Amino acid sequence: MNKAMLKSEPSSRGVRFMVGRDAGGRWIVSDRDGRVGGLFTDRASAVHFAMFESDHVSGAVCCVPDDVTLNLNSAFENRPASPGVTGFRMKVAGRA
Numbered sequence: 001m002n003k004a005m006l007k008s009e010p011s012s013r014g015v016r017f018m019v020g021r022d023a024g025g026r027w028i029v030s031d032r033d034g035r036v037g038g039l040f041t042d043r044a045s046a047v048h049f050a051m052f053e054s055d056h057v058s059g060a061v062c063c064v065p066d067d068v069t070l071n072l073n074s075a076f077e078n079r080p081a082s083p084g085v086t087g088f089r090m091k092v093a094g095r096a
């Protein structure tokens with residue numbers, strides 16, 4: 001397991017991505033600005049996506065505790081429900 005993804009202290013740039021589960025048990029990645037994120041079928045895929053998107057910067061990815069529930073609501077607020085919305089990328093990855 002990569003130590004950078006478990007680091008709880010933010011780097012000089014701070015935590016950019018949060019990785020955790022939603023109320024339905026799916027893995028969520030959400031960035032601090034609500035612009036990049038996704039739903040994933042497994043933790044490894046979620047962490048891989050977050051690490052890739054943060055250029056593997058130490059402390060940029062935070063895995064939240066199991067008792068914390070994440071959601072993507074902020075990423076979808078006031079945005080049209082159509083693919084290719086400018087300023088937001090969502091990726092569904094992982095094993096079925």
